[in-house]
Amino acid sequence: MAEQITENPPVLTKKDFASDQMVRWCPGCGDYAILSSVQAALPELGYKKEDIVFVSGIGCSSRFPYYMSTYGFHSIHGRAPAVATGVKLANPNLSVWEITGDGDSLAIGGNHFIHALRRNIDINVLLFNNEIYGLTKGQYSPTSKAGLVTKSTPFGVAEGSFNAGELAIGAGGSFFARTIDTNPKLMTKVFVESARYKGTSLIEILQNCVIYNDKTHGEVTNRETADEHQLHLEHGKPMIFGKEKNKGIRLNGLKLEVVTIGENGVTEGDILVHDAHEPDPVLHLMLIRMHGPSFPTALGIIRSVESPTYNDILVQQQVNATKNAKFKTMDELLNSGETWEVK
Ligand SMILES: Cc1ncc(C[n+]2csc(CCOP(=O)(O)OP(=O)(O)O)c2C)c(N)n1
Numbered sequence: 001m002a003e004q005i006t007e008n009p010p011v012l013t014k015k016d017f018a019s020d021q022m023v024r025w026c027p028g029c030g031d032y033a034i035l036s037s038v039q040a041a042l043p044e045l046g047y048k049k050e051d052i053v054f055v056s057g058i059g060c061s062s063r064f065p066y067y068m069s070t071y072g073f074h075s076i077h078g079r080a081p082a083v084a085t086g087v088k089l090a091n092p093n094l095s096v097w098e099i100t101g102d103g104d105s106l107a108i109g110g111n112h113f114i115h116a117l118r119r120n121i122d123i124n125v126l127l128f129n130n131e132i133y134g135l136t137k138g139q140y141s142p143t144s145k146a147g148l149v150t151k152s153t154p155f156g157v158a159e160g161s162f163n164a165g166e167l168a169i170g171a172g173g174s175f176f177a178r179t180i181d182t183n184p185k186l187m188t189k190v191f192v193e194s195a196r197y198k199g200t201s202l203i204e205i206l207q208n209c210v211i212y213n214d215k216t217h218g219e220v221t222n223r224e225t226a227d228e229h230q231l232h233l234e235h236g237k238p239m240i241f242g243k244e245k246n247k248g249i250r251l252n253g254l255k256l257e258v259v260t261i262g263e264n265g266v267t268e269g270d271i272l273v274h275d276a277h278e279p280d281p282v283l284h285l286m287l288i289r290m291h292g293p294s295f296p297t298a299l300g301i302i303r304s305v306e307s308p309t310y311n312d313i314l315v316q317q318q319v320n321a322t323k324n325a326k327f328k329t330m331d332e333l334l335n336s337g338e339t340w341e342v343k
Pocket residue numbers: 058059060061062077100101102103104105108128130132133134135136141
């Protein structure tokens with residue numbers, strides 16, 4: 001059964017989605033901008049408020065459902081995918097959003113996270129990636145950069161870090177987008193497109209924790225240098241960036257490279273054109289892995305490939321099983337074999 005959007009959508013505004021709860025995040029936390037962008041995106045989707053559910057795990061970001069005037073569930077650490085899956089299966093017409101931090105989804109919840117992606121259950125996963133545990137006051141997480149000094153790594157993080165997008169592709173994920181908490185316009189656009197996608201949409205939001213990991217995404221988000229460090233991908237458009245809009249991404253053998261249009265005979269025709277719908281994930285993976293200082297960070301919808309959803313398949317199985325069943329009611333089933341009367 002396909003997700004149904006109300007036929008005569010109610011006219012709702014951003015304000016309608018704000019709850020009466022006081023928002024309790026640190027002043028300057030990136031979570032405020034994400035909350036505001038989600039509230040701005042929802043009226044565009046045409047759902048009734050009561051058809052929307054926010055499910056979170058545990059962490060600062062997971063306070064999110066309190067601040068939404070929708071249904072919500074603050075669940076347990078790392079297990080939001082299980083709860084969100086249950087909600088979607090019980091009522092496939094709901095718009096289900098999962099809110100999670102990098103510690104919540106990639107450490108304790110890593111297993112649940114990859115299987116939600118593998119199943120392609122139709123939920124929207126907003127992964128707030130501040131590369132640190134915020135709520136428990138600054139221990140390192142699986143996305144913390146190697147060498148980072150934290151409360152739990154006083155001599156620096158000794159191991160390599162996870163890239164959420166790579167993990168998603170490895171798990172068979174068919175939708176991956178990346179945004180930044182300093183660009184509400186981009187966030188709102190990406191949230192709308194992600195919610196319209198049928199399947200697990202994973203949106204990694206590069207989010208700043210002002211207290212425990214300030215400016216960890218500074219190179220990407222710094223407004224002065226943003227043009228040089230951000231590649232805004234759009235399906236069907238060439239991968240061009242830079243202040244002068246003269247830099248681009250080209251394939252050289254099996255690797256990507258940054259080139260300047262107009263130099264060394266490079267023309268716009270040499271620049272790769274983004275195809276978010278290509279089922280082969282190789283190029284998407286290369287875009288996901290790009291990082292500074294030599295490469296810009298890819299933002300926007302990187303991968304969006306049509307793929308059957310777990311919830312649709314399960315509903316269809318139930319419909320078929322009911323249609324082909326020998327017994328149509330529980331009474332018929334119970335009376336179908338030998339029966340005895342107990343006196
Ligand atoms: C079973 C369990 N283990 C550990 C904790 C402690 N704990 C609470 S939140 C958290 C990590 C939160 O970090 P993250 O997911 O990155 O979210 P943020 O607070 O940064 O938004 C941990 C370890 C817990 N609540 N439950």
